Amino acid sequence: MRTTWPDPVVVDRGDPRYADLAGRGINARFSPSPERIRVVATTGQTLRAVQDAVDGGERIAVRSGGHCFESLVDDPAIETVLDVSEMNSVYYDQEFGAFSVGAGTTLGAMYRTLFLGYGVTVPAGRCPGVGVGGHVAGGGGGALSRRHGLSVDHLYGIEAVVADDFGRVRSVVATREESDPHRDLWWAHTGGGGGAFGVVTRYLFRTPGADGAPGTLLPAPPAAVLRRTARWDWADVDEAAFIRLVRNFGAWHERNAGADGPGALLDNSLTLPRTGGGPISLETATDATRPGAQELTEAFLAEVGRGVAARPEVETTTTPWLTAVLTPDEYDGVKGRFKSKAAFLRAGPSAEQAALLHRRLTDTSGYHNPAAAVYLLSHGGAINRVGPRETATAHRDAVLKAYWSVFWWDGREDATHLEWVRGSYREVFADAGGVPDPARGYGGAFINYADADLADPRLGCADVPWHRLYFRDNYAELQRAKARWDPRDVFRHALSVRLPDGAAGR
Ligand SMILES: Cc1cc2nc3c(=O)[nH]c(=O)nc-3n(C[C@H](O)[C@H](O)[C@H](O)COP(=O)(O)OP(=O)(O)OC[C@H]3O[C@@H](n4cnc5c(N)ncnc54)[C@H](O)[C@@H]3O)c2cc1C
Structure with missing residues (x-):
């Protein structure tokens, strides 16, 4: 992943960049006023930014494309917005045999790079400005879905930054492999919704059963x-x-x-x-x-x-x-x-x-x-x-x-x-x-x-x-994943999976 700057950038209210960043949400019905925005360009920077926020006891929310319909990020209670829009590289990752899509990538940028580079695509939403960050965790789908399924039906894995019971922050890769001990974190991101378990830094895509050359690993869109x-x-x-x-x-x-x-x-x-x-x-x-x-x-x-x-x-x-x-x-x-x-x-x-x-x-x-x-x-x-x-x-x-x-x-x-x-x-x-x-x-x-x-x-x-x-009958399973991966409920909003009864929270 490219590094644009060495450390997370912290933009506070007096900073000339504040208005652009704070106002990235698309719904003018909300009036966000976070204390600061932390802009991250790499997984390492995300680790540092989340650790700083957790250490400071800051109420945080993650923003990718800003296309949320509700004030899940623009809630006035949010003190720190973590902006991941600069984590936007799309490439074939040899290690996983899958396409890596940075969590700040817009759907349009993902479509463009996957198609021009490999002739493939992920079936995802109709609006090119939507960010994969929230879109994929919510299931994702669009014009090709009746033909090829939802985005998450092609999701091989995720990389996410999570905080444990003691407030220690770490980065985890979780895949759909049955043998993966982190599989429940992958599963939670196949429809459990964004902003509920941690910060996704990148998504890995490969269609189940596909294992050939990169150009065969995802559906080919029509010409x-x-x-x-x-x-x-x-x-x-x-x-x-x-x-x-x-x-x-x-x-x-x-x-x-x-x-x-x-x-x-x-x-x-x-x-x-x-x-x-x-x-x-x-x-x-x-x-x-x-x-x-x-x-x-x-x-x-x-x-x-x-x-x-x-x-x-x-x-x-x-x-x-x-x-x-x-x-x-x-x-x-x-x-x-x-x-x-x-x-x-x-x-x-x-x-x-x-x-x-x-x-x-x-x-x-x-x-x-x-x-x-x-x-x-x-x-x-x-x-x-x-x-x-x-x-x-x-x-x-x-x-x-x-x-x-x-x-x-x-x-x-x-x-x-x-x-x-x-x-x-x-x-x-x-x-x-x-x-x-x-x-x-x-x-x-x-x-x-x-x-x-x-x-x-x-x-x-x-x-x-x-x-x-x-979430229908999947809620209890999602709550178990929540308890394991976000036991302090650091990542929460009006529609985030709640900790199970009896779990401590923050
Ligand atoms: C014009 C328009 C068209 C749309 N079309 C479709 C469509 O065709 N199909 C469809 O399925 N949906 C569609 N949507 C809905 C869209 O998928 C969701 O609103 C999605 O959550 C937006 O993601 P975002 O990253 O752009 O939004 P954001 O506002 O940045 O984030 C939305 C939620 O995801 C969380 N989040 C964002 N990034 C991360 C991350 N890196 N890690 C963890 N959590 C994160 C946020 O905290 C927030 O809770 C559309 C929305 C709009 C406004």
Whole structure:
């Protein structure tokens, strides 16, 4: 790993670098004010920085890409932010026969180096600015996941800096090898969420069973992406047509939940904006170079659009893969206030749930924000080939992710926007206490789409423990890993795995 400077850099409030570093989080809803930021460029510097923080009794949080939805890093209680964004080298590591990706690397930089150097990739998120630091520990996944699984399904190991019972800090490598005595630390980072066990300094990627030349150790992405988008003007879509579209989308994913059929080759989304926020859009993407790609995407749009009287406007594009994945997300670089909520769905929304969404999206009697939307995103395929206990990501039975997002600028309007998104979520899952309870037919929630409401009994559901949503039956195992690797609870936030009852903590 390269060394940019000899020691961890400490940036305090008077330092001209402070504002840039303290303000790296993407959600303007939070007002971070850490005493200091420690910037580290190597594992050795991370050891020193964490030891100093632990010795000083500082409350710390780790930041990689800054794309957290909640204030897990930007919590005003945090005294020291450890910024790992300079640990960003990507290379083939001979020792492990795996690709080493520094924990501060952005997804875009990882995609670029793995693809240009070796023609391979890790199936990971859609936004190139997301950092691997938080993304991978939360499971990670995106456009190639129905085809190749989640990021953690290709995670061979991690290197992390952890603190023991006595506050002594050390660096550990933990791999998925059955014989590895540190295996539980690797497992905890396959969906247990970032910022809960230690500081990951690098991730090691190699697909299970692969052992050849570097160019064969991870999936090869397609050379080009074929994307087909159907857009319906809201004026042409009445409630019945809306419900039909949502139901068709769900039914298609129920029918194509497996990993082996041609449906697993498609990555799909249905964007349902509020009226005034643009058209309803149905998108599918696949490997443009595969024979039958055109027909597959056409058939998808026809099936999902069936019975919707209005004709959509259809756009088809073919883009080289790297260009496609490096295209910034619409929110990247735009720092506004936002709130997101999400759920895994084991079946498509019911007609009643679709009607509730329709009402929230079209009702202009008390709410006027066009920058609010609900997205249905494809899941399943190869993701569900992995057992719920094999990695810490227990959600291996969902066919869709539902994602609510609301975006605004003015802090005085917080309560209005928060109520819109919370109200919509609560009513859709009313039959399960207002949350997607896995014990009542839903799939739970996604730790990468952090939603602190779920751990707040006033905003979540007092009867459904937040960890059942995020970790389902893997929570007790995660707590054991927590007790072993972070017994002083140095790494903690609103959604971090708690120490088991009876463990001391700090
Ligand atoms: C525009 C956008 C698009 C997204 N798209 C996707 C997607 O397609 N798929 C998906 O799965 N997710 C997606 N996400 C969610 C994203 O994966 C999570 O928000 C993720 O946690 C962000 O990681 P980060 O390092 O950028 O964030 P940060 O805010 O830096 O960190 C997030 C959490 O991880 C912890 N953390 C960070 N680095 C480390 C480290 N080195 N060691 C230990 N803990 C660490 C932090 O302490 C914090 O708790 C998206 C988010 C955004 C904003």
